[in-house]
Amino acid sequence: MAQIKVNDLTFAYESSYDTIFEHVSFTIDTSWKLGFIGRNGKGKTTFLNLLLGKYDYSGSISMDVPCDYFPYKISPEDGEKTAEELMDQWKPGVESWRVMCELSELAVDMELLYRPLRTLSFGEKTKVMLAVLFAGENDFLLIDEPTNHLDKEAREIVKTYLSGKKGFILVSHDRDLLDACVDHVLVLQKSTIEVQSGNFSTWWDNKERADAFARAENEKHLKEIGRLKGAMQQSQRWATKSENTKIGFDPIKEHDRSKNTRGYIGAKTKKMESRVKVFEQRMEKNIEEKEGLLQDVEQIRDLRLSPLTHFRDRLVETRELSLRYPDADAPVFSDLTFEIRNGERVFLQGRNGCGKTSLIKAILRAAGATHTEESDFLLDGRLEVAPHLQISYINQDTSHLHGDLRMHAFEHGVDYSLFLAVLRQLALEQAQFDKNTEEFSEGQKKKVLIATSLLTPAHLYIWDEPLNYVDVFSRMQLEKLIEEYAPTMLIVEHDVRFRDRMATKVIDM
Numbered sequence: 190m191a192q193i194k195v196n197d198l199t200f201a202y203e204s205s206y207d208t209i210f211e212h213v214s215f216t217i218d219t220s221w222k223l224g225f226i227g228r229n230g231k232g233k234t235t236f237l238n239l240l241l242g243k244y245d246y247s248g249s250i251s252m253d254v255p256c257d258y259f260p261y262k263i264s265p266e267d268g269e270k271t272a273e274e275l276m277d278q279w280k281p282g283v284e285s286w287r288v289m290c291e292l293s294e295l296a297v298d299m300e301l302l303y304r305p306l307r308t309l310s311f312g313e314k315t316k317v318m319l320a321v322l323f324a325g326e327n328d329f330l331l332i333d334e335p336t337n338h339l340d341k342e343a344r345e346i347v348k349t350y351l352s353g354k355k356g357f358i359l360v361s362h363d364r365d366l367l368d369a370c371v372d373h374v375l376v377l378q379k380s381t382i383e384v385q386s387g388n389f390s391t392w393w394d395n396k397e398r399a400d401a402f403a404r405a406e407n408e409k410h411l412k413e414i415g416r417l418k419g420a421m422q423q424s425q426r427w428a429t430k431s432e433n434t435k436i437g438f439d440p441i442k443e444h445d446r447s448k449n450t451r452g453y454i455g456a457k458t459k460k461m462e463s464r465v466k467v468f469e470q471r472m473e474k475n476i477e478e479k480e481g482l483l484q485d486v487e488q489i490r491d492l493r494l495s496p497l498t499h500f501r502d503r504l505v506e507t508r509e510l511s512l513r514y515p516d517a518d519a520p521v522f523s524d525l526t527f528e529i530r531n532g533e534r535v536f537l538q539g540r541n542g543c544g545k546t547s548l549i550k551a552i553l554r555a556a557g558a559t560h561t562e563e564s565d566f567l568l569d570g571r572l573e574v575a576p577h578l579q580i581s582y583i584n585q586d587t588s589h590l591h592g593d594l595r596m597h598a599f600e601h602g603v604d605y606s607l608f609l610a611v612l613r614q615l616a617l618e619q620a621q622f623d624k625n626t627e628e629f630s631e632g633q634k635k636k637v638l639i640a641t642s643l644l645t646p647a648h649l650y651i652w653d654e655p656l657n658y659v660d661v662f663s664r665m666q667l668e669k670l671i672e673e674y675a676p677t678m679l680i681v682e683h684d685v686r687f688r689d690r691m692a693t694k695v696i697d698m
Contacts, residue, residue: 191219191253193240193329198248200232200239207620209235212248215384217358217375219254219329222351224367224389225360227377228616228660229632233360237331258331259322260315268307272317275306276324283324291320295350312343312541319347323354330357336366336683337657338585340541344683362632362661364389365685389661490614492643492666496676498531499648501575504677505529505552510570512547521547525570527696529649534671534678536688539698545681546585548698549653552679556580581647585654585681587634590626597626597637603644611640615663632658639667650678656687 198213209232217223225233239246240256261279276283289299295316301309302317309317315335322330332351336344344366351359351370358375361367367374367389374392376383385392511523521544529535537545547566556574590597594612598605609622615636621629626637635658642650656664664687671678671691682688688695 191329193217193219193250193252193254196249196251198239198246198250200235200244200246207618210246213382214248215375215382217373217384219252219356221373222355222371223358224371224374225358225377226362226367226374226389226392226661228379228662229636229658230618230621230630231377233377234333234630237333237358237360240329240331252329254327254329256331257322257325257328259318259333259335261318261321263306263314269305271303271305272309272321273302276302276321279318280321280325283321287324288320291323292316294353295320296346310541311338312340315339315343315347319350328356331360332357333360334362334658335359336361336363338541338654339683340543341538341683341685342540344685362656362659362664363684363686364661364664490666491673492611492614492670494643494670494674494676495646496650496674497579497646497648499575499578502531503528504531504575504578504649505679506571506573508571510551510568510572512544512551513567513569515565515567520569521566522698523569525696525698527694529677529679531648531677532675532693534676534680534691534693536692536695537679537681537698538688538695543698545698546653549582549651549679549681552651553580553582558582575648578649579647581642581645581650583638583642583650583652583655585657587631587638590629590634590637593625594622594637597641601641601645603641607644608640611643612636615640615666616660630658632660635659636663639663643670648677650676652678652680652682654681654683656682656684 194216196214198210199208200210201208225236227233235244237258238244239250240252241258257280261275263275267275273285276285276288285302288302292299292301297313297316297320301313306314319332319335322332335351336347339347344363348366348369351357351366359367359371369388371388373384373386374389376385376392385395387395506528508526509523510525511520513520521542525548527535537548539545551566551568551572552574555572556578558580594608595605598608612622613619617633617636621633626634629637635655639655639659642652642655656667664684668687668690678691680688680691
């Protein structure tokens with residue numbers, strides 16, 4: 190049973206003033222199924238790279254086992270190669286028969302090993318890489334967000350597969366996946382790092398209780414400070430008043446006082462000042478004891494939304510709709526009939542490649558949206574959208590983001606100050622505001638798109654996989670927002686917890 194011991198770890202990127210880790214110490218066991226949880230930008234992927242020895246750092250990381258990382262890198266040239274040709278490059282010394290055994294657990298046909306990677310879907314590549322990853326012996330595996338972009342069926346297969354494995358760190362924001370697959374959690378909190386046994390829900394229940402206790406203790410602390418301040422100020426006033434009577438007196442009005450009284454008053458004043466000093470010391474001790482009481486309390490801040498109300502009740506309607514690309518042998522989908530009414534939250538569900546994003550592009554084109562690329566698909570059947578329909582759209586792709594946040598706000602017609610305020614509510618660090626969006630993590634880029642959408646007044650919010658890479662706390666924020674403001678939405682999202690809680694209608698494609 191090997192352990193990974195982290196002692197006094199401190200790390201910051203050379204190009205950044207931000208310290209990612211500062212004097213961090215903890216120990217984890219390499220036999221654990223460890224879930225790695227934290228806000229976007231807190232350093233989860235960075236820590237995995239530190240375990241792989243990619244960066245210099247101060248402090249120490251001691252480990253007796255080699256690490257391997259998912260996903261493997263694929264260059265443009267690798268697209269023409271097969272997984273069978275690449276597996277030894279990904280994991281030197283791996284044996285093909287072991288990879289085949291793992292593929293059978295993932296319900297994957299062996300012929301995928303012999304097809305060029307460019308011909309594989311995203312889900313197929315994920316499964317092949319996981320099979321290679323787990324085909325070794327004695328490695329401690331670092332798995333970085335394996336279910337992003339996977340459809341429901343593929344997620345279930347990966348979830349079942351990982352639940353039967355051990356000896357890994359799993360970075361994921363999918364609460365359902367974490368609950369099914371991990372027995373310990375490593376949490377990057379606001380100011381500290383915590384290691385705890387159990388899955389995500391176990392940790393979250395404990396955290397909610399701990400946060401509630403910390404808030405209650407903080408309230409008591411503030412009341413105690415207030416009481417001490419009041420008593421201190423009263424004693425200070427008495428001491429000042431007494432000190433002012435020490436010199437000079439009216440012999441007619443104060444006939445019982447003599448010059449010798451001055452010493453008595455001075456002693457009395459000194460005693461009062463001593464009492465004030467004791468109060469100050471008590472306050473400092475109280476503050477010192479309670480300092481940091483709320484440092485790790487997770488604030489799920491309330492977001493705001495101002496959805497528009499359309500004069501028509503039915504905003505989108507399809508009847509026996511089919512969509513085909515010009516060079517395709519068959520339609521992407523056919524005979525699709527559904528509608529979106531005011532106040533509904535419609536989720537599109539189906540396997541990757543079934544046409545969910547294509548349907549969204551068709552609706553955007555029919556509504557005359559200017560913020561979507563030209564599409565050359567052909568439609569057959571009926572697709573109607575309400576006239577003058579305002580749509581706020583989140584694209585699943587973030588590669589189009591460029592420039593700084595001020596430029597982004599200007600290009601999308603949103604108020605810059607409000608834009609930054611929403612990003613802060615989504616826990617984007619203020620240090621990010623001066624960077625170009627190309628430097629952001631994928632989760633931070635998604636938050637830029639989400640904030641832009643929230644600030645765009647719309648009758649219909651169309652979100653295409655908005656939660657990929659977005660941390661679990663921000664997902665909770667969005668759930669609370671949608672429940673409170675009840676906007677009309679069309680959403681593609683594979684997070685089961687999010688869909689089950691938010692959907693008023695699910696369209697199975």
